[in-house]
Amino acid sequence: MSPASSNWLAEVGAVFAKEWRAELRTRYALNTFALFGLTTLFTASASLGTLSIPLAERAAVLPVILWLILLFALTAGLPRTFVHEEETHTATALRLAASPVALFVGKQAYNLVLTLALEALVAPLFLVLFDLEVQNVGVFLATLVAGAFGLATGSTLVAAMIAAAQGKSTLFAVLALPVLLPLLLFTVQLSRSALTGEAPGQALPALLLYDASVAVAALLLFPVVWNP
Amino acid sequence: METGTLTWVLAVNLVIWAGIFLFLVRLDRKVRELEKKS
Amino acid sequence: MRKILQLALLVLGWLVILGGFLWAPLGKGFLGHSSRILFFHVPMAWASFIAFIAAGVWSVRYLIGRDEEHDRSAAVAVELGLLFGVLATVTGAMWARTMWGAFWNWDPRQVSIAFALLFYAAYLALRSSIPDEEARRRLTASYAVLGLAIAPFLFFIAPRMVPTSLHPEPVINAQGKPAMESRMLMVLIGGFVWATALFFWLHDLGRRCARVVARREAPPLPVE
Numbered sequence: 001m002s003p004a005s006s007n008w009l010a011e012v013g014a015v016f017a018k019e020w021r022a023e024l025r026t027r028y029a030l031n032t033f034a035l036f037g038l039t040t041l042f043t044a045s046a047s048l049g050t051l052s053i054p055l056a057e058r059a060a061v062l063p064v065i066l067w068l069i070l071l072f073a074l075t076a077g078l079p080r081t082f083v084h085e086e087e088t089h090t091a092t093a094l095r096l097a098a099s100p101v102a103l104f105v106g107k108q109a110y111n112l113v114l115t116l117a118l119e120a121l122v123a124p125l126f127l128v129l130f131d132l133e134v135q136n137v138g139v140f141l142a143t144l145v146a147g148a149f150g151l152a153t154g155s156t157l158v159a160a161m162i163a164a165a166q167g168k169s170t171l172f173a174v175l176a177l178p179v180l181l182p183l184l185l186f187t188v189q190l191s192r193s194a195l196t197g198e199a200p201g202q203a204l205p206a207l208l209l210y211d212a213s214v215a216v217a218a219l220l221l222f223p224v225v226w227n228p
Numbered sequence: 229m230e231t232g233t234l235t236w237v238l239a240v241n242l243v244i245w246a247g248i249f250l251f252l253v254r255l256d257r258k259v260r261e262l263e264k265k266s
Numbered sequence: 267m268r269k270i271l272q273l274a275l276l277v278l279g280w281l282v283i284l285g286g287f288l289w290a291p292l293g294k295g296f297l298g299h300s301s302r303i304l305f306f307h308v309p310m311a312w313a314s315f316i317a318f319i320a321a322g323v324w325s326v327r328y329l330i331g332r333d334e335e336h337d338r339s340a341a342v343a344v345e346l347g348l349l350f351g352v353l354a355t356v357t358g359a360m361w362a363r364t365m366w367g368a369f370w371n372w373d374p375r376q377v378s379i380a381f382a383l384l385f386y387a388a389y390l391a392l393r394s395s396i397p398d399e400e401a402r403r404r405l406t407a408s409y410a411v412l413g414l415a416i417a418p419f420l421f422f423i424a425p426r427m428v429p430t431s432l433h434p435e436p437v438i439n440a441q442g443k444p445a446m447e448s449r450m451l452m453v454l455i456g457g458f459v460w461a462t463a464l465f466f467w468l469h470d471l472g473r474r475c476a477r478v479v480a481r482r483e484a485p486p487l488p489v490e
Contacts, residue, residue: 161392161409164401171395178385179412182419185377206423210416217415221408224329234299238287245279253272255471262478 011098015106022084029114032077037122040069045129056196058130063191066126067184071151071177073118078155079172081107082163091163100223104156108218112152119144135197142204143190150183150211157218160225183210275467278460285453293450300364303357305453309461311354311379317347317465318382318417325410328403335473337403338480340410341393342472344386346465351383374425375433381420385413 023029044065053061085091094103123144127134134140158176162168186207193200286305293301324340327333358376359369370376389409396402 157412161405164398164405165392165395166397171391174388174391175409178381178388179416181381181384182416182424185424202423202426206419209423210419213415213418214412217412221411225405225408234287238283241283241287242280245283246276249272249276249279252467252471255475256272259471259474259478263474 008099008102011102012106012109015098015103016109019107019110023110023114028080029077030117033073033114033118034121036073036076037069037118038125040072041122041125041129044069049130055131055133059132059195060192062126062130062132063188063195066123066191067147067188069122069126070115070118070147071180071184072173073122074115074151074155075173075176076169077114077118078111078152079159079162079169081111081156081159083159083168086163095227100226101219103226104160104219104222108153108156111156112148115148115152116145119148132195134194136194136200139190139200139204140194143187143194143207146204146207146211147183147187150207150214151180153211153214153218154179154183157214157222157225160222179214183207183214186210271463272467275460275463278456278463282453282456282460285449285456290450290453291447293447297364300361301450303361304450305457307354307357307361308454309457310350310357312458313461313465314347314350314354314379316462317343317350317469318386318413320469321347321386321410322414322417325407326414328407329411332403334403334480335477337407338473338476339469340407341390342469342476344389344410345472346468348383348386348390350461350465351379351386355379355383373433378420378425382417385416389413 048062048065082091085094098106126132155176158172158179162171162175165171186203189203190200190207192198193203282305286302290302290305292299293304321340321343324336324343328336328340355376358379362371362373362376363369366373389406392409393402393406396405
């Protein structure tokens with residue numbers, strides 16, 4: 001490994017570690033995720049679970065609830081990624097300390113781990129509370145992981161964009177939703193086919209392609225977004 | 229659909245387009261004046 | 267020259283309206299006169315499409331050259347794209363009510379246009395909430411470029427996921443041939459020219475208005 005690339009990896013690791021230290025000090029995002037995910041999930045299951053909808057219909061209809069819960073939990077917890085840096089005036093120090101790409105990858109990795117943690121909490125509970133059975137575990141897990149990657153990448157870039165704006169938290173939802181909606185279409189369809197056992201069709205390649213193009217766009221745009 | 233209704237819709241459309249057009253021409257003139265002033 | 271072009275546009279608009287209502291025959295398989303909305307709906311959808319493409323191109327050019335003028339062009343193009351997009355959606359919904367029985371059916375086309383309108387409305391929301399001018403231009407341009415990255419998913423991939431679209435074939439179908447009666451096609455082409463010219467005229471006007479406003483609001487030069 002050349003020294004340049006090991007430096008770069010070290011920068012990514014440093015950003016990632018710094019994010020976790022800051023997170024574990026307050027547990028802001030983790031608490032938000034846990035509380036938001038649990039309350040919305042319980043509300044949905046309390047009002048829908050009593051209707052005794054047949055299993056086949058549940059499997060077809062409910063995936064959208066899982067993904068909406070994940071999406072809105074993320075919009076409650078992730079905007080802090082860069083807003084925090086502006087508020088505590090650490091943004092300038094970060095600009096000097098890390099290259100933009102390393103900073104983005106570090107923050108994105110941190111957000112990815114947070115998203116996976118949220119999914120690890122919400123998805124099993126979702127299956128239990130709505131009494132669903134996953135027919136195709138591979139597709140379900142692949143959807144969760146690829147979905148988390150796309151959600152984390154898009155959210156990280158949008159979070160960087162709103163750091164300079166006013167009314168940050170509402171604006172984050174407004175900006176992130178149209179960007180993440182295609183991803184949601186794909187993941188909902190994939191989870192549905194994982195629950196019903198149908199063939200997933202073209203949705204998985206479409207989701208992977210979406211992840212790849214958002215990642216490329218984010219890597220190209222982030223230096224522009226971050227450096228005045 | 230009766231021919232009468234169609235004629236009405238047609239006439240209304242023609243007038244609306246003429247109205248939009250006149251508005252745009254006036255706007256064009258106004259902007260050019262403002263550009264000269266500043 | 268400008269006067270002549272403007273008058274030509276006025277006459278062209280009248281001709282398209284007259285041709286669409288009187289001269290062109292009714293489309294086969296359409297209920298009543300519902301096919302006549304095609305001459306307005308399709309050109310507006312086209313105009314909104316080129317407006318969004320133009321906004322993307324101008325945003326990229328802004329990020330490369332950092333020329334304020336390109337940023338203004340992009341913003342005006344987004345506004346016009348939204349205007350034409352809403353008109354296309356409304357005319358489409360009117361037609362859907364006649365043909366499919368409901369204003370909104372979540373046909374893949376309706377899904378794509380609804381998401382596109384959401385995205386560009388979000389662009390304007392971002393634009394209005396960044397106080398610093400340089401940051402506003404840079405960030406909105408980046409957001410528009412991000413839109414270019416996800417647009418293919420909205421317009422080409424997501425509609426394919428749902429196998430059943432009731433939307434009539436695009437003007438040029440899979441065989442690359444226009445499947446339409448020749449008089450209808452001529453009026454429709456007139457409509458395309460009309461909408462395109464109208465877009466560029468409106469865009470020119472909007473950009474110049476924005477420039478005049480910006481010049482007015484600019485702080486006076488500091489006195490030495």
